[in-house]
Amino acid sequence: MNKRRVKEKLAYSFLITMISIIILSIGIMFYFIISRGIRVINWEFLTQMPRKAMTAGGISPAILGTFYLTMGAICFALPLGVSSAIYLNEYAIQNRLIRIIRVSINNLAGVPSVVFGLFGLAIFVKFLNFGVSILSGSLTLGILILPTIIRASEEALSAVPNSFREASLALGATKWQTIQKIVLPNSFSGILTGAILSIGRAAGETAPILFTAVTFYSMRLPKSIFSEVMTLPYHIYALMTEGTNPESQVPIAYGTALVLVLLVLGLNLIAVILRNQFRRSKKW
Amino acid sequence: MVDEILQSKNDLKMQIKNLNFYYGTHQVLKNINLIIKSNAITAIIGPSGCGKTTFIRTLNRMNDIILGTKIEGDILLDNKNIYGDIDVVEIRRKIGMVFQRPNPFPKSIFENIAYGLKINNLTVNKGELKERVEVALRDAALWEEVKDRLNTPALDLSGGQQQRLCIARALAVQPKVILFDEPCSALDPIATSKIEELIQKLKERYTIVIVTHNMQQAARASDYTAFLMLGELIEFDITEKIFTTPTQKITEDYITGRFG
Numbered sequence A: 001m002n003k004r005r006v007k008e009k010l011a012y013s014f015l016i017t018m019i020s021i022i023i024l025s026i027g028i029m030f031y032f033i034i035s036r037g038i039r040v041i042n043w044e045f046l047t048q049m050p051r052k053a054m055t056a057g058g059i060s061p062a063i064l065g066t067f068y069l070t071m072g073a074i075c076f077a078l079p080l081g082v083s084s085a086i087y088l089n090e091y092a093i094q095n096r097l098i099r100i101i102r103v104s105i106n107n108l109a110g111v112p113s114v115v116f117g118l119f120g121l122a123i124f125v126k127f128l129n130f131g132v133s134i135l136s137g138s139l140t141l142g143i144l145i146l147p148t149i150i151r152a153s154e155e156a157l158s159a160v161p162n163s164f165r166e167a168s169l170a171l172g173a174t175k176w177q178t179i180q181k182i183v184l185p186n187s188f189s190g191i192l193t194g195a196i197l198s199i200g201r202a203a204g205e206t207a208p209i210l211f212t213a214v215t216f217y218s219m220r221l222p223k224s225i226f227s228e229v230m231t232l233p234y235h236i237y238a239l240m241t242e243g244t245n246p247e248s249q250v251p252i253a254y255g256t257a258l259v260l261v262l263l264v265l266g267l268n269l270i271a272v273i274l275r276n277q278f279r280r281s282k283k284w
Numbered sequence B: 001m002v003d004e005i006l007q008s009k010n011d012l013k014m015q016i017k018n019l020n021f022y023y024g025t026h027q028v029l030k031n032i033n034l035i036i037k038s039n040a041i042t043a044i045i046g047p048s049g050c051g052k053t054t055f056i057r058t059l060n061r062m063n064d065i066i067l068g069t070k071i072e073g074d075i076l077l078d079n080k081n082i083y084g085d086i087d088v089v090e091i092r093r094k095i096g097m098v099f100q101r102p103n104p105f106p107k108s109i110f111e112n113i114a115y116g117l118k119i120n121n122l123t124v125n126k127g128e129l130k131e132r133v134e135v136a137l138r139d140a141a142l143w144e145e146v147k148d149r150l151n152t153p154a155l156d157l158s159g160g161q162q163q164r165l166c167i168a169r170a171l172a173v174q175p176k177v178i179l180f181d182e183p184c185s186a187l188d189p190i191a192t193s194k195i196e197e198l199i200q201k202l203k204e205r206y207t208i209v210i211v212t213h214n215m216q217q218a219a220r221a222s223d224y225t226a227f228l229m230l231g232e233l234i235e236f237d238i239t240e241k242i243f244t245t246p247t248q249k250i251t252e253d254y255i256t257g258r259f260g
Helices: A002-037 A043-047 A060-091 A096-110 A113-127 A134-158 A162-170 A175-204 A232-241 A246-281 B002-006 B052-058 B088-094 B109-119 B126-139 B159-172 B189-202 B215-221 B239-244 B249-255
Strands: B012-023 B026-037 B041-045 B069-077 B095-098 B177-181 B207-211 B224-229 B232-238
Touching: A002 A246, A043 A060, A060 A096, A060 A134, A060 A175, A060 A232, A060 A246, A096 A134, A113 A134, A134 A175, A162 A175, A162 B095, A162 B159, A175 A232, A175 A246, A175 B109, A232 A246, B012 B052, B012 B207, B026 B052, B026 B207, B026 B224, B026 B232, B041 B052, B041 B215, B052 B177, B052 B207, B088 B095, B095 B159, B109 B126, B109 B159, B126 B159, B159 B177, B159 B189, B189 B207, B189 B215, B207 B215, B215 B239, B224 B239, B224 B249, B232 B239, B232 B249, B239 B249
Parallel strands: B041 B207, B041 B224, B095 B177, B177 B207
Antiparallel strands: B012 B026, B012 B069, B224 B232
């Protein structure tokens, strides 16, 4: 009896230690970024152009660039991903071909992001001649987040009870009417949650846009989808690896990192809130 | 037995001819021949797993959506083969269905009924839509209970009310036949008796097929009864005869509760 108790205590303390390590590392990381980044953040930092070879001024072009790229990526990936998910979940007959397609989509999620960057360089920048631009970068990021969107959408679609589909079909609805009027409205929040999470993912990626969209420094804001842009993650990289004045660059890099982290956290928070909202309103 | 009933051919609504049904290689329905009379209630009884639900789902082609199924034989509605050169969507509108568990859409009460009307373009304007929704709810004996809260979620209703809502939803698109797949199996006795009462009223205007494993329900609520076992139609006759003087020993054993 005593031995069992001791084991129980040991196991419990072990698990508590493990989880504490995780919480502690997250805490330290945040403390580190916040304490170093918070100093440079002010209204000017968020709204001004960089000045004096990026040793002073703000990061507004990088914020804007990240915004453009992620919006472009989602505009491209969402319709494509949701359509694929609808086909896979509602129409496809579950045979070998469909299984292979599913496995491929899942494997796509495991491809290192720098490979997407190379692919984007070869296809969008060179072959389609979009150049290093918002368009090329958005398409590359779009492909990167496609598997996530497909999977999240499929999950959301398959969570809609079959009894709803049957009820609709039994009333003389076509399959498409059923999808449009019953299945999609009831999976909407799930799809939206997936989309927001992938925007967060896309915002933080550096490698896929390294060769396809970003520029080290730009004098003015992008003019069209064929302009190159500055982005938050690449700005951090540039500040830390290039330039001649680390004393003034490093704090800016931390400030940029803090902005990026807050952006991604904010997006995730919205996704969580949406999901909870959805769970609460769901009664079946 | 079938021949006697067949003699008056004018009130014939549906005819099932040599129906075989397979899930993959497993044969679930074996050479079923049956007729469904107009404005009457036909009950399908039999022990669990005998193919009752599969059978009733062949009548409005709901099994089409299940993968790996195969069907042989003909099912006629008003002398037209519903598995022939015909639009399945139209068939399902003409042959409505009420399922085992109440399955209202997660919409308002009003929208649940309006859905079928909208997708089939059955109404021209809002006024007509409202009117048809009210008629459907009245016909399903639900109007008085919900008329003041048509815009509240249907899923807030009680189980019995939800099932009557599902009946109203089916009625709204003006089917000719309504299929009930064990409509009371998830309901309490009071809700059950309300549904049974309703089905009795509905037969004046609709042809009704009801699957049930509740023998009393079949005996008191139906005009004709078909007894299915292991995918075969054992006996089909006027309900009174089935329950008083069945011709088959096995039917008698089943209805007297010797097995089930």
